[in-house]
Amino acid sequence: MEAPRARAERHSPAPTPSIARTTCDDAPIWVSNCNGGMYLLPGALAAMIGEKWKHHARSLYASRDLLEGYAHHIDQISFAMAILDLGLEVEALAVAGNFPLHLAAQFAAGADINPRVLHVHWLRMGDQRLMATGHPGVDRAVEAVNAVLA
Known part of the structure; x- marks a missing residue:
């Protein structure tokens, strides 16, 4: 069975993202898949990011079966997809x-x-x-x- 991340990557029109490591358990994760507790965005990009973010959230929600047990992370995953679509880079907070x-x-x-x-x-x-x-x-x-x- 295909892993949820691979299905989500296939679902996204964005290029395959770079992989980073998570803070707590050193697991692989999209570099743009930020821990959703805090987002700091440039004001000039907020509307554009918000539009793409909402688009991907709605799309993923409609196909939430792709995410299996990760559907509760739709907001976080859709943010990652929006950042990828826009070609933006993410700087993770410490x-x-x-x-x-x-x-x-x-x-x-x-x-x-x-x-x-x-x-x-x-x-x-x-x-x-x-x-x-x-x-x-x-x-x-x-x-x-x-x-x-x-």
């Missing part, structure tokens, strides 16, 4: 600029991580405060956010 709080356990216990931006999915307590991770630098950022939420 992990501190878009720290995936829900993946904190994948970082070494003694890792020196001091996030400026926390990318949050589900690591919240019942009162909507963020949960500690066991990483001192990350937990200082979590405490700062929780102080604002209190």
